[in-house]
Amino acid sequence: MPVRFEVNGKTVEVEVEPRMTLADCLRHKLRLTGTHLGCEHGVCGACTVLVDGAAVRSCLMLAVQAEGAKVVTVEGLSNDADLTPLQKSFRKHHALQCGFCTPGMITTAHALLSEEPDCDAARVREVLSGNLCRCTGYISIVEAVLDARAAYRRKEQV
Amino acid sequence: MRTVNSFIGSSIERLEDLRFLRGRGQYVDDVARKDMLHAAILRSSVAHGRIRGIDTAAARALAGVHSVITARDIGNRVPRVPMRLQPLPDFEPFGQPVIAETKVRYVGEAIALVLADSAAVAEDALALIDVDIESLPAVADRHASAKNESLLFEEQGTNCAIKFRAVRSDAASAFKDAPYIRRESFRTARHMALPMEPRGLLAEWDAARGKLTVSGGAKVLFFNRRTLAKQLGLAESAIEIVENDVGGGFGARGEFYPEDFLIPFAARHAGRPVKWTEDRREHLMCMNHAREAECDVEIACTHDGTILGLRGHAYVDVGAYMRTNGAVGARNVAQFMSGPYRIPNIDIDVALQLTNKTPVGTYRGPGRFETDFFRERFFDMVAKDLGLDRVEFRRRNLVARHEIPYQIATITPFESKDEFDSGDYHATLDRCLAEIGWAEKSRLAGKLIDGRYHGLAVGCFIEGGAAGPKESARMVLEPDGMYAVYVGSSAIGQGLETAFAQIAADALEVPMERIKGVFHGTTSYVSDGYGAYHSRSVVMGGSAMLDAAEKLRAAIREEAAKRLGCAPSEVEIVDGSRAVGPAGKSVDLKGLSSDGIAAEGAFLNKKHTYTYGAHAAHVAVDPKLGHVELIDYVIVEDCGRAINPLTLHGQAIGSAVQGLGGAIMEHLIYDRDGQLLTGSLADYLIPTASDFPNIRAVVLEDHPSPINPLGAKGAGEGGIIAAGGVMANAVANALGVEPRQLPLTPSYIWELAQAKRPAT
Numbered sequence: 001m002p003v004r005f006e007v008n009g010k011t012v013e014v015e016v017e018p019r020m021t022l023a024d025c026l027r028h029k030l031r032l033t034g035t036h037l038g039c040e041h042g043v044c045g046a047c048t049v050l051v052d053g054a055a056v057r058s059c060l061m062l063a064v065q066a067e068g069a070k071v072v073t074v075e076g077l078s079n080d081a082d083l084t085p086l087q088k089s090f091r092k093h094h095a096l097q098c099g100f101c102t103p104g105m106i107t108t109a110h111a112l113l114s115e116e117p118d119c120d121a122a123r124v125r126e127v128l129s130g131n132l133c134r135c136t137g138y139i140s141i142v143e144a145v146l147d148a149r150a151a152y153r154r155k156e157q158v
Numbered sequence: 159m160r161t162v163n164s165f166i167g168s169s170i171e172r173l174e175d176l177r178f179l180r181g182r183g184q185y186v187d188d189v190a191r192k193d194m195l196h197a198a199i200l201r202s203s204v205a206h207g208r209i210r211g212i213d214t215a216a217a218r219a220l221a222g223v224h225s226v227i228t229a230r231d232i233g234n235r236v237p238r239v240p241m242r243l244q245p246l247p248d249f250e251p252f253g254q255p256v257i258a259e260t261k262v263r264y265v266g267e268a269i270a271l272v273l274a275d276s277a278a279v280a281e282d283a284l285a286l287i288d289v290d291i292e293s294l295p296a297v298a299d300r301h302a303s304a305k306n307e308s309l310l311f312e313e314q315g316t317n318c319a320i321k322f323r324a325v326r327s328d329a330a331s332a333f334k335d336a337p338y339i340r341r342e343s344f345r346t347a348r349h350m351a352l353p354m355e356p357r358g359l360l361a362e363w364d365a366a367r368g369k370l371t372v373s374g375g376a377k378v379l380f381f382n383r384r385t386l387a388k389q390l391g392l393a394e395s396a397i398e399i400v401e402n403d404v405g406g407g408f409g410a411r412g413e414f415y416p417e418d419f420l421i422p423f424a425a426r427h428a429g430r431p432v433k434w435t436e437d438r439r440e441h442l443m444c445m446n447h448a449r450e451a452e453c454d455v456e457i458a459c460t461h462d463g464t465i466l467g468l469r470g471h472a473y474v475d476v477g478a479y480m481r482t483n484g485a486v487g488a489r490n491v492a493q494f495m496s497g498p499y500r501i502p503n504i505d506i507d508v509a510l511q512l513t514n515k516t517p518v519g520t521y522r523g524p525g526r527f528e529t530d531f532f533r534e535r536f537f538d539m540v541a542k543d544l545g546l547d548r549v550e551f552r553r554r555n556l557v558a559r560h561e562i563p564y565q566i567a568t569i570t571p572f573e574s575k576d577e578f579d580s581g582d583y584h585a586t587l588d589r590c591l592a593e594i595g596w597a598e599k600s601r602l603a604g605k606l607i608d609g610r611y612h613g614l615a616v617g618c619f620i621e622g623g624a625a626g627p628k629e630s631a632r633m634v635l636e637p638d639g640m641y642a643v644y645v646g647s648s649a650i651g652q653g654l655e656t657a658f659a660q661i662a663a664d665a666l667e668v669p670m671e672r673i674k675g676v677f678h679g680t681t682s683y684v685s686d687g688y689g690a691y692h693s694r695s696v697v698m699g700g701s702a703m704l705d706a707a708e709k710l711r712a713a714i715r716e717e718a719a720k721r722l723g724c725a726p727s728e729v730e731i732v733d734g735s736r737a738v739g740p741a742g743k744s745v746d747l748k749g750l751s752s753d754g755i756a757a758e759g760a761f762l763n764k765k766h767t768y769t770y771g772a773h774a775a776h777v778a779v780d781p782k783l784g785h786v787e788l789i790d791y792v793i794v795e796d797c798g799r800a801i802n803p804l805t806l807h808g809q810a811i812g813s814a815v816q817g818l819g820g821a822i823m824e825h826l827i828y829d830r831d832g833q834l835l836t837g838s839l840a841d842y843l844i845p846t847a848s849d850f851p852n853i854r855a856v857v858l859e860d861h862p863s864p865i866n867p868l869g870a871k872g873a874g875e876g877g878i879i880a881a882g883g884v885m886a887n888a889v890a891n892a893l894g895v896e897p898r899q900l901p902l903t904p905s906y907i908w909e910l911a912q913a914k915r916p917a918t
Contacts, residue, residue: 017278043840046354075182091176099174099405133847136815137853
């Protein structure tokens with residue numbers, strides 16, 4: 001069946017089986033492979049995307065449920081010219097190794113900082129505890145997110 | 159002016175990050191081909207049984223299904239998964255067929271492969287395959303295994319695959335008149351590497367050219383190509399194995415698994431590209447497991463705490479088959495039980511017992527995590543017995559600087575002798591104590607504060623690295639004046655491209671921007687390669703690059719000499735961009751050769767490097783909830799030479815958190831029938847961002863390794879090795895209990911606390 005929604009600012013119409021998850025639709029139908037699948041049962045958070053601004057596990061949502069929604073993936077939070085302040089902070093703090101969980105970390109952190117640019121370390125840990133990383137031990141990820149807060153505060157003022 | 163680089167030793171931000179942070183990494187499941195078929199695998203739901211029949215008719219009839227492959231389709235004798243390391247003839251009878259032939263021996267073993275137009279249809283078809291299995295009694299643990307009542311391989315008459323023995327000097331004599339002897343048993347639970355990216359493969363068969371391309375390779379591409387070539391009856395040159403971005407390795411990914419035969423076979427069988435991506439449940443029951451070990455050992459000491467000897471038995475549950483590197487953990491349990499300590503007399507054997515569980519392989523710090531827990535836990539008990547300070551006990555027995563090179567126990571049957579290469583083990587222990595504030599914090603030991611008992615512990619470790627025999631590198635001066643580096647090493651998410659670019663830039667004396675790329679992704683780049691295992695990439699691949707750079711600079715001088723009309727020895731390469739001859743005549747390296755100039759280098763090595771150090775922990779334990787809060791954790795390690803301190807520090811912290819997972823929470827649980835009960839990430843717990851926020855790592859480079867030109871040592875495993883022993887000792891110190899097993903789950907700690915309470 002057809003489903004119409006917005007991805008990274010562009011309206012798309014895709015033909016999907018009713019059982020297809022949003023994650024599979026993004027990855028395999030729309031070829032947005034930055035969204036990763038680590039468990040397909042909602043635990044690891046690698047597939048996190050923004051749906052109408054909220055961080056959502058795209059493996060637990062059917063593509064047809066995205067009808068009319070605004071979806072943003074890690075690709076939509078990136079540009080060719082330069083890394084964003086959040087991405088720069090991840091790089092500076094070495095907050096990624098294999099990079100597989102990274103898109104989910106970026107989308108989750110972006111949603112958090114957009115809502116709560118003044119969050120403290122405990123809050124960052126609480127929110128990121130739904131995203132599994134096997135490489136970094138998380139300490140550098142938390143530091144990176146905390147360090148990126150300033151950029152989101154400035155954005156708010158604008 | 160000649161620039162002298164110092165990229166080595168600098169915290170350079172990673173090159174890889176630019177693509178990973180934008181979602182532009184390309185992992186194998188991100189790759190798609192036109193006309194591609196999707197594979198799904200029917201796996202045994204029975205732990206031990208005899209296959210009576212497989213009916214695939216209904217699955218074949220399903221719309222969208224291309225074919226169904228079982229053992230019968232593969233040929234007379236189904237190929238076996240090889241033993242990559244320690245390929246002793248003893249293991250051959252216990253090899254795993256790449257698809258079940260007559261028996262199934264663990265839950266998750268492949269029985270049939272479905273190829274279909276979509277992954278969803280392939281999975282639908284699995285439900286239509288009817289497999290008739292006669293159940294046999296499952297061998298659920300090493301005790302049942304040793305009884306040999308139910309045999310995994312009836313014709314062998316035993317479930318014991320082999321016994322290794324680690325010997326140093328004469329343990330029997332040492333124990334004969336020893337003033338103090340204690341005997342103890344310890345065990346560690348089965349857990350696994352669990353990289354975040356599940357495994358996947360994409361195989362393409364080009365019938366016209368007779369060429370097979372397999373994407374999704376990792377770790378040991380060249381070994382896997384040799385294996386596959388033999389199994390498929392192809393020349394090695396007809397196969398290319400491609401490594402995409404790899405979402406974590408930790409020892410488990412990249413070994414030759416059954417699917418590494420099945421998917422390429424299917425692609426040739428179907429004449430179309432075939433892709434397979436495992437789901438997390440498959441991953442938990444199919445990727446190599448690790449860590450399930452026990453020991454029953456005795457220690458002999460003098461009253462002043464000098465260790466005289468260590469002897470006894472260890473047992474490793476190796477699962478259903480001997481495959482890939484499944485003997486390494488057991489070997490290390492025996493050979494490294496002495497850790498960095500001077501134990502003059504050792505006699506430890508280890509039995510590799512087969513059970514109806516997933517086969518084991520290496521997981522970061524293989525055998526060392528287990529055996530460090532056994533030893534460090536034992537040491538704290540012994541120090542207490544003897545009325546000695548546990549730090550003093552360790553100091554007294556650590557191998558001293560002047561004793562290095564120090565020979566450790568020799569392992570049989572393959573006579574592997576080994577010695578420590580360099581270091582000051584007392585220095586890292588002292589630094590670790592200073593970092594955690596041992597003297598002050600010791601006052602908290604056993605204190606009850608706000609309902610929780612505080613505990614402290616410290617332990618020492620050594621980490622082996624740099625496995626030989628060889629690594630290769632090729633460097634090219636391109637016509638455009640840029641340099642390209644090709645290596646036989648593999649990237650598994652550890653930041654290899656950045657570290658290697660740093661080494662290459664220093665060796666060539668050029669800015670890093672002149673290194674066009676570090677190319678490592680296929681079996682086509684260099685003539686041979688050995689890959690990424692045993693913390694070997696920097697030492698082996700890095701040293702091979704130094705050799706290649708020297709040869710390339712010689713080749714450049716030779717070519718430039720022709721242009722400059724002088725002898726090569728008169729040419730100086732300046733800034734890696736110009737060749738200057740006598741009287742200031744010079745030629746630009748850009749365009750020096752229209753084909754580029756290439757040189758191959760190699761590094762051969764038979765010895766191992768030994769990174770070493772200490773961990774210390776400060777915990778607060780809630781005796782009612784059994785919860786352990788990690789208040790402070792310090793890792794101090796000396797790895798000889800740091801190429802990139804930023805990424806090395808990340809390795810130390812990351813591996814420590816994995817180790818803490820193994821110490822506190824990770825456990826692959828099976829029931830008595832051999833059913834895996836922890837088949838999802840909701841059941842198999844790994845650390846999250848909120849579990850261990852307080853960890854610090856200090857990486858030193860005071861004692862370079864003498865066995866390679868970089869002075870580097872294999873690193874990245876040190877953070878995991880000591881974690882189990884240190885955490886168990888911290889809990890013991892807090893509660894005054896004696897943990898004898900890992901993980902230290904809330905229920906286990908609660909039980910220990912309850913047992914200690916005086917009866918009312």
